[in-house]
Amino acid sequence: MQTSRPVQILKDILATLIVIVFMFPIFWWSLSSIKPYTAIFNKDGPVYFDFQPTLQNYEVTLLGKSRIESNLESGGTSGAGGGSSYDSRETILQSIIVAVGSTILTIVLSTLASYALSRLPMRGKQHFLFWILSQRFMPPIAAVIPIMFMFRDMALLDTLTGLIIAHTLINIPIAVLLLKSFLDDVPKEIDEAAMIDGATRLQTFRRIILPMIKGGVAATAVLCFIVSWTEFLLSLYLTTSIRTLPVKISTFVTSTGTEWGFITALGTSAIVPSFIFILLVQRHLVRGLTLGSLKD
Amino acid sequence: MTQGTAVIATGRAGVTRMPRWLTSEHPFPWLAPLAAMLAVFGLYPLIYAFVLSFQQRNRIKRVDEFVGLKNWIQLVNDDRVWNALSVTLTYAFVAIVIELALGLLIALLLDQDRKGYGLMRALMTLPLVVPPAVTGMMFLLLEDGSFGWLSQNLYMTGLLSPEHPILATGSTALMGVLLADIWQWTPFMVLIMMAGLRSLPKEPYEAAAIDGANAFQTFRRLTLPMLSRVMAVAVLIRGVDLFRIFDYIYVMTSGGPGTATESLSAYAGRIFMTGNFPYAATLSLMTMIVVIIIANLFVRLFKVRF
Numbered sequence: 001m002q003t004s005r006p007v008q009i010l011k012d013i014l015a016t017l018i019v020i021v022f023m024f025p026i027f028w029w030s031l032s033s034i035k036p037y038t039a040i041f042n043k044d045g046p047v048y049f050d051f052q053p054t055l056q057n058y059e060v061t062l063l064g065k066s067r068i069e070s071n072l073e074s075g076g077t078s079g080a081g082g083g084s085s086y087d088s089r090e091t092i093l094q095s096i097i098v099a100v101g102s103t104i105l106t107i108v109l110s111t112l113a114s115y116a117l118s119r120l121p122m123r124g125k126q127h128f129l130f131w132i133l134s135q136r137f138m139p140p141i142a143a144v145i146p147i148m149f150m151f152r153d154m155a156l157l158d159t160l161t162g163l164i165i166a167h168t169l170i171n172i173p174i175a176v177l178l179l180k181s182f183l184d185d186v187p188k189e190i191d192e193a194a195m196i197d198g199a200t201r202l203q204t205f206r207r208i209i210l211p212m213i214k215g216g217v218a219a220t221a222v223l224c225f226i227v228s229w230t231e232f233l234l235s236l237y238l239t240t241s242i243r244t245l246p247v248k249i250s251t252f253v254t255s256t257g258t259e260w261g262f263i264t265a266l267g268t269s270a271i272v273p274s275f276i277f278i279l280l281v282q283r284h285l286v287r288g289l290t291l292g293s294l295k296d
Numbered sequence: 297m298t299q300g301t302a303v304i305a306t307g308r309a310g311v312t313r314m315p316r317w318l319t320s321e322h323p324f325p326w327l328a329p330l331a332a333m334l335a336v337f338g339l340y341p342l343i344y345a346f347v348l349s350f351q352q353r354n355r356i357k358r359v360d361e362f363v364g365l366k367n368w369i370q371l372v373n374d375d376r377v378w379n380a381l382s383v384t385l386t387y388a389f390v391a392i393v394i395e396l397a398l399g400l401l402i403a404l405l406l407d408q409d410r411k412g413y414g415l416m417r418a419l420m421t422l423p424l425v426v427p428p429a430v431t432g433m434m435f436l437l438l439e440d441g442s443f444g445w446l447s448q449n450l451y452m453t454g455l456l457s458p459e460h461p462i463l464a465t466g467s468t469a470l471m472g473v474l475l476a477d478i479w480q481w482t483p484f485m486v487l488i489m490m491a492g493l494r495s496l497p498k499e500p501y502e503a504a505a506i507d508g509a510n511a512f513q514t515f516r517r518l519t520l521p522m523l524s525r526v527m528a529v530a531v532l533i534r535g536v537d538l539f540r541i542f543d544y545i546y547v548m549t550s551g552g553p554g555t556a557t558e559s560l561s562a563y564a565g566r567i568f569m570t571g572n573f574p575y576a577a578t579l580s581l582m583t584m585i586v587v588i589i590i591a592n593l594f595v596r597l598f599k600v601r602f
Contacts, residue, residue, distance in 0.1 A: 022482075028438065045448055108329075109333060139584050141540065142581055145577045169334075200320055231427075232542070294529055
């Protein structure tokens with residue numbers, strides 16, 4: 001279809017506007033993270049660029065500077081108190097351990113399983129797939145109560161291992177279905193050829209098939225990492241002293257006031273890794289988001 | 297490789313054979329680790345939750361007692377459950393409709409091979425990976441009653457009065473939460489619709505052009521029907537997530553004001569915090585059963601394949 005020039009220009013403008021609207025919340029959020037206290041809480045109207053930028057919020061949350069110290073340096077006096085609980089270095093480390101741990105565990109379990117589901121004849125395969133898919137449909141709140149009791153008995157409650165297991169449970173259905181779709185793209189004749197040459201199934205899988213789908217495995221791993229990194233409900237209810245980033249951020253909302261400076265600073269730090277990762281897997285994003293049922 | 301599997305593959309006699317179901321020819325060893333994990337941490341807790349839903353805590357004896365269907369009957373008679381169901385359904389319906397429509401529109405707009413469009417498409421994927429709890433906070437900051445950017449602008453244009461902050465007013469609170477959902481998940485629809493548009497065959501369009509169909513007719517009679525499968529997948533996946541909506545509500549309103557934004561998951565979460573675990577388990581099981589039934593009907597009806 002041919003589009004006339006004025007219409008095309010109109011379309012360009014509209015597209016740009018839409019993207020700007022969608023980017024605005026992120027922009028406003030990260031802008032707030034470098035605002036001093038008074039600019040965030042300005043009741044007379046929004047403050048855009050008319051403020052003295054400060055890294056104080058990042059110093060407190062990421063470098064663990066005490067809040068009072070930081071306030072004195074910047075000449076502020078308000079709201080000094082609390083302090084150490086805003087230091088989020090440990091939280092970041094714990095978030096990384098949980099996300100990496102559950103990604104590795106998921107990928108190991110799921111690549112093996114999805115190979116069998118894609119290649120080997122078995123009875124009840126559809127039922128098994130249905131079971132895995134149902135796991136994806138399960139509301140986390142339904143899982144959290146029994147898992148909490150179970151973890152308490154196994155001494156896994158409020159531990160990194162426990163949270164890794166919980167996140168692996170959410171990641172498994174995504175990973176299995178996604179990896180199966182990548183495996184289904186590889187013709188079965190390749191396996192057969194390798195086995196005629198005397199390789200066992202395991203050898204075929206490890207030496208030939210796995211290298212062929214490594215791009216898919218990487219994309220799956222990235223998605224698993226993001227799912228764990230952004231997960232909220234399970235981390236909220238299964239941990240108390242260990243905190244992942246999203247939960248930690250939500251604790252900055254207190255009855256005495258919401259610490260928007262720290263929230264936005266830590267929030268900005270939390271979304272940067274996600275952004276980098278998502279840009280790396282753009283090509284497989286649609287397939288990943290639809291559990292392998294749509295390919296592009 | 298183990299001795300046994302090599303033997304099976306070549307079929308050489310005289311060496312001890314492994315049972316077939318332990319070799320890599322059989323699905324068992326491939327599936328066992330994952331199945332064990334799902335059984336222990338997926339299936340067992342589910343059974344536990346079911347057992348729990350027939351029990352009640354005896355505060356004096358400090359044990360869980362069997363009380364039959366009491367929790368389930370209480371559930372059906374609990375007005376807050378019905379309110380939560382209606383909030384959840386309203387929320388899910390509005391979100392799906394707006395996200396689908398906006399998603400399709402933006403996909404049509406951005407699906408062009410012109411300079412800058414690649415960048416715009418990449419930028420549009422960013423909201424997807426913001427942790428939902430952070431998204432909730434983002435919109436909490438924008439919608440704050442006194443210093444929120446959105447609130448202040450709405451006050452200035454007179455569309456909203458400062459006496460009725462978005463999130464603290466019963467009639468607007470749900471819309472306020474929905475805004476976060478729409479921002480985060482419209483890009484999901486955009487991406488899927490874009491993939492759908494790209495996979496469409498060219499021939500019908502050429503035929504339509506020869507027959508002199510206008511742009512609107514082509515869209516309605518060709519594009520929409522051919523996109524229906526893709527839309528079904530998108531609606532299914534989004535619908536399941538919407539039905540268990542929790543994060544935005546927990547962060548932005550905690551279900552308030554009153555119970556105006558209390559979804560099924562949010563209500564279950566509240567019961568959970570009061571320590572009435574059997575009742576919370578019953579409610580979340582009901583949510584799960586409803587989701588699985590609806591999702592499976594949908595999968596069969598629209599023939600979605602995984």
